[in-house]
Amino acid sequence: MKHSFLDKYSDIDSPMQRVDARVKAVCALVMIVAIVTTPVERVLPFAAYFAILATVFLLSRIPLAHIAARLVIVIPFLLCFALVTPFVPHYSGEPGQAIGVLSLKYYPSGMIVLVSVTAKAFGGVLCIVALTATTPFAELLRGLERLRVPRLFLVLLSFAYRYLFLFVDEMERMKRARDARSFGGSRWWHARVLGRMTGTMFLRSFERGERVYGAMAARGFDGTFHSVRPLRLGGADAASGAAFLALVAAVWFVF
Amino acid sequence: MHIPDGFASMPINIASAAASVAVVGYALKRAGKSLDQKKIPLLGVVAAFIFAAQMLNFPVIAGTSGHFVGAVLAAVLLGPFEAVLVLALVLVLQCLMFADGGITALGSNIFNMGVVGALLGYAAFRGVMVILPKNKSGTLTAAAIAAWFSTVAAAVSCAVMLGASGRYPFELAVPAMAGVHALIGIGEAAITVVALALVMAARPELIAARPGASVQTRTAATGVWGVVVAGLGAAVVLAVIVSPYACSDPDGLEKKAIGESARRFVEAAKAEISKPEVVKVEVYANPGVAEEIENTDGEPHRILCAAGMDALAKTKVKEVENAEIFAGRVVSTEASGALHEKKFEQQGAVWTHSPIADYRLNISDKDYLKVGLAGLIGTILAFGIAFAMFSAVRGRKR
Numbered sequence: 342m343k344h345s346f347l348d349k350y351s352d353i354d355s356p357m358q359r360v361d362a363r364v365k366a367v368c369a370l371v372m373i374v375a376i377v378t379t380p381v382e383r384v385l386p387f388a389a390y391f392a393i394l395a396t397v398f399l400l401s402r403i404p405l406a407h408i409a410a411r412l413v414i415v416i417p418f419l420l421c422f423a424l425v426t427p428f429v430p431h432y433s434g435e436p437g438q439a440i441g442v443l444s445l446k447y448y449p450s451g452m453i454v455l456v457s458v459t460a461k462a463f464g465g466v467l468c469i470v471a472l473t474a475t476t477p478f479a480e481l482l483r484g485l486e487r488l489r490v491p492r493l494f495l496v497l498l499s500f501a502y503r504y505l506f507l508f509v510d511e512m513e514r515m516k517r518a519r520d521a522r523s524f525g526g527s528r529w530w531h532a533r534v535l536g537r538m539t540g541t542m543f544l545r546s547f548e549r550g551e552r553v554y555g556a557m558a559a560r561g562f563d564g565t566f567h568s569v570r571p572l573r574l575g576g577a578d579a580a581s582g583a584a585f586l587a588l589v590a591a592v593w594f595v596f
Numbered sequence: 597m598h599i600p601d602g603f604a605s606m607p608i609n610i611a612s613a614a615a616s617v618a619v620v621g622y623a624l625k626r627a628g629k630s631l632d633q634k635k636i637p638l639l640g641v642v643a644a645f646i647f648a649a650q651m652l653n654f655p656v657i658a659g660t661s662g663h664f665v666g667a668v669l670a671a672v673l674l675g676p677f678e679a680v681l682v683l684a685l686v687l688v689l690q691c692l693m694f695a696d697g698g699i700t701a702l703g704s705n706i707f708n709m710g711v712v713g714a715l716l717g718y719a720a721f722r723g724v725m726v727i728l729p730k731n732k733s734g735t736l737t738a739a740a741i742a743a744w745f746s747t748v749a750a751a752v753s754c755a756v757m758l759g760a761s762g763r764y765p766f767e768l769a770v771p772a773m774a775g776v777h778a779l780i781g782i783g784e785a786a787i788t789v790v791a792l793a794l795v796m797a798a799r800p801e802l803i804a805a806r807p808g809a810s811v812q813t814r815t816a817a818t819g820v821w822g823v824v825v826a827g828l829g830a831a832v833v834l835a836v837i838v839s840p841y842a843c844s845d846p847d848g849l850e851k852k853a854i855g856e857s858a859r860r861f862v863e864a865a866k867a868e869i870s871k872p873e874v875v876k877v878e879v880y881a882n883p884g885v886a887e888e889i890e891n892t893d894g895e896p897h898r899i900l901c902a903a904g905m906d907a908l909a910k911t912k913v914k915e916v917e918n919a920e921i922f923a924g925r926v927v928s929t930e931a932s933g934a935l936h937e938k939k940f941e942q943q944g945a946v947w948t949h950s951p952i953a954d955y956r957l958n959i960s961d962k963d964y965l966k967v968g969l970a971g972l973i974g975t976i977l978a979f980g981i982a983f984a985m986f987s988a989v990r991g992r993k994r
Contacts, residue, residue, distance in 0.1 A: 370699060377602050377700050411695045415600040422603070422763070429765050454763060461602020466695040468601075473692050481692070491621070493628050493636070494685075500640020501647065501685045508648035531654060532783060536790020539649050539664065543673065543791060544798055546645030550638035557637060 350403050351477040357401035358475045361574050362484030364582035369472040371586055375593045376464040380457075387460050389592040394467045401475045411470045415462045422458060427451040478502055500553075508546060512538070597665075597754050597777075598690065598705055601698025605761035612757065613703020619711050620684045623677035639678060643685035646670060650686065654783045662780030667713035667750070668743040669788045672721060673795060673802055679714035680706075704757055712753045717746025732796060735803065736789050743788040744781035751777035 351358060357365075372390070379386045398408060428445045438447045473481065482495045482502075515538050524534065554562075604612075627635055646666045653663050671679035684706045690696040697705045721742035728734035755773035759766035796803050 373601055373699050377698075378606060414694055414696050418598070418600055418603070425764060425768055429768075458602050458763065462600040462698070465601025465698040465700065469692065469695040469699060473695075478692075491624055493624050494620070496636065497627075497640045497643065497681065497685055498688060500637055501643035501689060504641045504644035505647055505689065508644045509651065512648045512651060529786070532786030533790050535652055535654060535664070536787040537794055539652065539666070539669070539787055540791030540794030540798075542645050542649060543642070543669070543795055546641050547638070547673075547799070547802070550641035551634065553637040553641060554634045558633075562633065 350401075350407065350474045351480075353402055353475075355400060355402050355475070357397060357471075360475075360581060361578040362476050362480045363487050363574065364578045365472050365476055366481065366484050366488060368582055368585045368589075369468045372589050373465050373468045375589050376468070377461050379593060386592050387464075390464055390589075391467075393588065393592070394464070394471065397471050398467075401471065403470070403474045407474065408467070408470055412463060412466055415466055419459055419462060423455055426455040426458075504546070504549065507549075508542065511545070512542060515542070597708060597751060598687075598697035599701040599708075599754065599757070601700050603698075603761070603763060604701055604704050604757050605763075606700070608757050608761050609700050609704055612707040616684070616703045616706040616711060619677075619680055619715070620706065623681040623684075626677050627681060635678070639674070639682055640685070642670065642674065643682045643689070646682055647686045647689055650690075652787075654787075662777075662783055664787050665709060665713060665747060665750070665784060666788075667709060668717040668721060668739060668746045668784075669791055671714045671718035672739055672742075672792060676715050676718035679718065680710045683710040683714055704754075708750045708753045708757070713746045713750040716749050717742050720745045732793075735796075736793060739792050740785040740789045743785040744778075747781035747784045748774055748777050751780075 372393075376387075376390050379390075398405075427447055429448060429451050476484075479499065482499055486492060486495050519534060519538070524531075627639065649664050649666050651663070665683075667679060667683055670682050674682065687697060687702065687705050687709065691699060691702055691705075721738050724738040724741050725734065728738050751773040752770055755764070755769035756766070758764045759769045792803070
């Protein structure tokens with residue numbers, strides 16, 4: 342199953358989409374850890390990481406607009422950070438340069454930390470997008486299961502995923518109905534309307550959960566789960582995954 | 597509040613991931629063991645609901661908006677560990693679908709919003725329920741307080757993680773995050789209360805299943821007074837015994853700065869004291885550590901010292917090795933005679949250059965009694981006011 346705003350591009354036929362989900366999950370995780378643990382004073386590894394990511398995106402043919410939309414999400418967090426960090430020394434005894442506003446001082450080390458955090462946050466988002474946009478969610482879950490993630494957690498996750506867009510759509514409908522009735526007035530009124538929307542949605546979700554269980558029980562659900570399609574790890578998948586990991590490790594160690 | 601990759605340091609991420617895995621693992625084990633298979637689809641579906649509800653934005657101030665988290669709502673309606681599980685699911689989905697919150701920071705995010713938000717929020721709910729009447733308004737009041745508390749506590753936990761990672765100064769991150777989320781928490785509390793009231797009306801048995809909560813509108817007066825006295829006693833003990841410790845111990849990061857900077861600071865303080873216009877050097881020190889700075893030029897200056905430095909005022913003694921002094925301020929007289937405060941340049945300290953560096957409280961051994969007493973009076977006063985307000989509200993309802 343796929344949904345328009347979740348794994349929208351996972352059915353494009355490209356070399357990236359054909360790789361086994363397990364391989365992609367491990368590669369993405371290793372890449373993120375590599376990015377996060379690389380000191381930013383070294384520019385070269387970051388250039389290499391972003392070059393690798395660019396290659397991956399070119400291969401996967403994910404539209405640039407989709408990637409950009411995902412990158413936007415860290416910007417509020419980064420902005421809060423950017424307002425403070427350059428004005429705080431990050432090692433002891435660092436002389437700051439007065440900038441003439443509110444006795445604030447500018448510290449180069451703070452600026453380095455800001456650049457580092459920005460590069461790492463964007464790198465992390467790009468890795469996640471590269472993984473999830475090229476992998477149907479159900480396949481990702483099966484891959485994670487083979488990677489020993491507890492089964493019950495994945496089952497719950499797949500239930501949540503299954504009903505996610507139903508509730509998002511329902512909430513959008515409620516919002517539209519609310520706005521069509523000239524939603525306005527005081528804060529307290531807002532809170533009451535939002536609270537009732539939330540309460541109604543909870544009741545609907547709860548009752549849907551009960552009905553889903555009833556339907557499952559009627560079809561012989563006994564608390565265990567079976568999957569029909571086992572994942573097969575091909576030699577090509579393993580080889581490409583190993584090559585990717587070797588590349589990332591080379592960047593991390595050599596540069 | 598979703599921390600992206602690269603913001604928190606790896607030790608912080610690993611530590612909080614370990615804590616989150618432990619709690620979520622325990623919650624999974626409970627959910628798997630419980631005979632109630634009904635819960636399996638239910639938790640997944642409710643996670644989808646929380647995911648959708650978190651898209652409800654409400655305006656806070658000046659263009660910023662907060663969104664509903666739902667940790668306390670889920671904890672009160674489903675149970676604390678079920679709520680942790682639901683929030684963990686939501687955070688994993690947000691991380692994978694929207695890249696909202698990093699993968700390496702996933703453990704930290706689950707810790708902040710799941711473990712702190714839901715577990716601690718539920719603990720607050722149960723704690724407040726102890727002193728509130730077991731009826732509908734009592735349950736709703738407790739849920740409101742717990743929802744506000746859970747939002748602020750999760751934000752503070754997030755700020756502490758960023759601070760401990762050395763990215764933000766604590767004294768900036770913690771008040772800023774707590775301040776904004778104190779406002780967002782009001783929205784969270786209001787939505788939680790209204791939603792809970794609606795669920796109580798439609799499905800009262802869901803709330804009735806929660807220990808400590810009740811949908812009954814009649815008060816069970818038995819035992820209320822005993823609980824009131826016990827709660828007050830606990831609060832007083834905390835105020836008297838714990839509060840003097842709470843304010844003056846430096847935390848880990850500061851402690852690191854102390855060692856490097858203490859020596860240079862002592863040198864500079866000595867030079868400062870020998871100037872004729874200096875009337876007062878305030879040094880904020882650890883309670884219990886006597887800090888003494890020699891007045892080198894021998895002139896009988898009027899040296900007044902702040903709390904923690906009484907020894908300095910009385911005696912001119914030798915310099916103490918490894919003095920644990922960590923922040924200072926010089927007060928000198930200007931030509932006009934007016935007292936003029938000058939920030940003491942403390943070379944080598946890490947955070948003292950930030951705009952709000954000296955908000956720390958300074959307390960000596962001798963002030964323990966005063967602080968304890970202040971804590972006692974404050975607690976009793978707050979309790980009295982709260983109790984009076986509460987009684988008034990209850991009186992009006994009858």
